[in-house]
Amino acid sequence: MARFPALLATLLCACYVRAVAVPSTPPSGAVSVDPSLVSVSIEFFAFPGYTNITGSNNCLANLATLRGAQPAIRIGGTTQDRATYDSSLQTSVNYTVASPADAPTTLTYGPSFFSLANGLKGDVTIGLNRQLNNQANSLSAGAQAKSSVSRLLALELGNEPDLYSSSSPIASGTGWSNSIDISNEANWFTALAPTLGNIFQGAVYLSWSTSTLISSIGSAGLATIKTISRHSYPQSACGGASTNLPSLMSHSGIVSYVSQYKAEATAAHNAGKKFFLGETNSATCGGGGISPTFGAALWIVDYVLQSALIGVDRLYFHHGTIGNCAYCWWGTSAVYSPYYGAAFVSEFLGTDGATLATLDSGTSAIATYAVYSSARAPLRLLVVNTNYFDGTGTRASTSVAFSGLSGSTKAAKRLTAPDATSRTDEGALVTIGGNGTFSSACVGQGTQAIESVAVSAGALTVSVLASEALIVYL
């Protein structure tokens, strides 16, 4: 009978305490973090429209302020391979669609497309067409990009060639495969490099391994490649496939998912190239109901950091058709739940964060991280409780006891929402620091509250609810 009250207390508390020692310098496995780790991809045809939205500038500027560096922008996607450059076109893009929710099946674009790209404040990567097999056209577009866009980082030639088929014009009726694509990338890169420079973003694969391209493209082709891009979508709603929010946001699930890219990142780095998830987001084909949620915001926080740990230099979160984009961070006059994750992880990394370390084994639902300064001192801790709370029943909490600290009190800031399914576009309140939100034009508003956490004998304990995250400032 003596055990009964203790059992009852455990059931009522629904909490769990874990102990985490904070290394005083970056531990083994810690990685240096690119200042533009959190970056943005914009669908090719929609890019001019995005420059017309106040939220675009403000949402990017907020991330730049929090991290101290501009997010990089990649302009590309499926419609880059449907686009033809027209040097006499007076508008940035020209196409017709039956409904504003549609992406065009064909389009032209003119020189002012690149003037708009020159207005971006971060590194710019632009995706040009390869599928239509008009090399002269992509060369003239690339030359215009080079002369117009002062922050041009790289040019892609083709998007997701793994999805090309033997009926694609580039296949010239002779079939299509990974090995054919690799020799085709080599041919195009080496043909265009004398004019455009060694400026290409290679691979741009959705399902093929970028390591195979690096090992078999040959030294002449490899020399023209500046960066390597792999596309990554953990889930899909295509063809009626079902999506699952608890599995999207699961910490152990994210660790396992991201590990598939480690060998590719290593191969790119060994070849002296940056490795990017050059187009990524939560779920393709409309998001299956999970993409616009607060759970997706928590996924972003953990996915960004786990990707950095296995060697991803940048993640470019994709933005599609304005007004028809479940995983977008913002729209014409709205900021969506996932953006809060992008802002929170940018705040955690901060303007001074240089090195990132995980403090857990990646096997539970609780993610713990530390970020260190360039002087190797711990700056901030992060807890992400990825246990799924859907708004029904009791919301469990987990306590994390950090040790190895100094001082007597620390500040903390919380990212929270009513539950993992909360959507700002359905009126739910997602907050940073209890009251911090973003206006419809992506201007930060509300006073963010700082929680005070007592340090006793070099240790502090924080409690984080299921489907919630917390930063501790050291």
Ligand SMILES: *[C@@H]1O[C@H](CO)[C@@H](O)[C@H](O)[C@H]1NC(C)=O
């Ligand atoms: C930008 O907005 C203006 C006014 O709202 C509109 O006339 C114009 O067509 C828009 N341009 C693009 C590229 O969306």
Ligand SMILES: *[C@@H]1O[C@H](CO)[C@@H](O)[C@H](O)[C@H]1NC(C)=O
């Ligand atoms: C724009 O595209 C339409 C077809 O969608 C075409 O009829 C029209 O001539 C084009 N305009 C220009 C200026 O190229």
Ligand SMILES: *[C@@H]1O[C@H](CO)[C@@H](O)[C@H](O)[C@H]1NC(C)=O
């Ligand atoms: C939250 O911020 C709003 C401004 O957006 C302010 O009016 C309100 O007083 C704040 N509430 C709290 C509890 O801090």
